[in-house]
Amino acid sequence: EKGTYPFYMLKEIDEQPTVMRRLVQEYQGDNHQVNIDPALVAEFAQSDRIYIVACGTSNNAGWSAKTLIEKLTNIPVEVHLSSEFAYDMPLLSAKPFFIYLSQSGETADSRQVLVTTNKLGHPALTITNVAGSTLSREAKHTLLLYAGPEIAVASTKAYTGQIAVMSILAKAVGEYKQIQAAKEFDVFHELSIVASAMDSLINDKQHIKDLADEFLATTRNAFYIGRSNDYYVSMEAALKLKEISYVQAEGFAAGELKHGTIALIEEGTPVMAIITEEVTGSHTRGNIKEVESRGAKTLVIVTEKLAKPTDQIVLPTVHPLLSSLVSVVPTQLLAYNATIQRGYDVDKPRNLAKSVTVE
Ligand code: F6R
Numbered sequence: 001e002k003g004t005y006p007f008y009m010l011k012e013i014d015e016q017p018t019v020m021r022r023l024v025q026e027y028q029g030d031n032h033q034v035n036i037d038p039a040l041v042a043e044f045a046q047s048d049r050i051y052i053v054a055c056g057t058s059n060n061a062g063w064s065a066k067t068l069i070e071k072l073t074n075i076p077v078e079v080h081l082s083s084e085f086a087y088d089m090p091l092l093s094a095k096p097f098f099i100y101l102s103q104s105g106e107t108a109d110s111r112q113v114l115v116t117t118n119k120l121g122h123p124a125l126t127i128t129n130v131a132g133s134t135l136s137r138e139a140k141h142t143l144l145l146y147a148g149p150e151i152a153v154a155s156t157k158a159y160t161g162q163i164a165v166m167s168i169l170a171k172a173v174g175e176y177k178q179i180q181a182a183k184e185f186d187v188f189h190e191l192s193i194v195a196s197a198m199d200s201l202i203n204d205k206q207h208i209k210d211l212a213d214e215f216l217a218t219t220r221n222a223f224y225i226g227r228s229n230d231y232y233v234s235m236e237a238a239l240k241l242k243e244i245s246y247v248q249a250e251g252f253a254a255g256e257l258k259h260g261t262i263a264l265i266e267e268g269t270p271v272m273a274i275i276t277e278e279v280t281g282s283h284t285r286g287n288i289k290e291v292e293s294r295g296a297k298t299l300v301i302v303t304e305k306l307a308k309p310t311d312q313i314v315l316p317t318v319h320p321l322l323s324s325l326v327s328v329v330p331t332q333l334l335a336y337n338a339t340i341q342r343g344y345d346v347d348k349p350r351n352l353a354k355s356v357t358v359e
Pocket of ligand 1: 056057059101102105110239356
């Protein structure tokens, strides 16, 4: 039930801190240990390469979890689109381990790949919001998102839920492998901090609505830019904006702008930059200057420590490996408000279905 909310999407954005806290409860075992099937953890730890296979927002969640899995487990991660993997399968490593990310657990493109990798005998894990779904039944292992039903077509709490579950899993695998970075990463504590950071952004709704009105109410196109994890969130931010508000939006690696995309910048083009990392922040700042000098109107979403007085959206500090969980929230609210402003049905965008059961 959406209760007093005008749209499910807003309710589901608001539920994200609760989902984070629920995941802590569900996956935290006795004496602070991760409570995940040891057979799953061992199989993951013994693999030499992780293949994440997913579509749309779930694929973007895969990208956002890549670095944290690699840092905590020391196992390389590849992220693939299901619909591409199915027909152009990459050369696999000697001991691959597959992760299928799917809110619904019913996505046909992903299922097709799972059927193939099952036939090849490779271990697979489905991370899904729906217990008993097709992808869950057909994969050897399942981890649940515990996000509650996601009704809005535009996925929000499943994206953050998927990244959070992968951070918990990576912690367990890294500890199993005695990786120092994993031992030092207090995942449940860090996810609680994330939940509070999300709360404070969600409480700042009016501010983000004002920014959506200012930047996105009438524009034909818009760009998100960032580097590394901020680039991955940019892709998700752009998908969210385009699928419900119909603004032509793209997420770009900030460093790639000068290799082509900058040609699209005109007087007044909105460019939203995401900055959560110190190492890449100054470079992205340079790119902001470049687009501004070509007439772009820029909106900066930046982590507290790196904020300048003119930056519009300031993100509370969280563990760097979990920055996506927080930086994505204002972009969800920007997409939501742009859509309201433009007068479209937020929950039921044209041409889209909640679960895509055809290839
Ligand atoms: C975007 C969106 C879609 C889904 C995609 C995969 O907001 O919802 O891009 O993420 O269709 O769906 P699942 O995760 O159910 O496999």
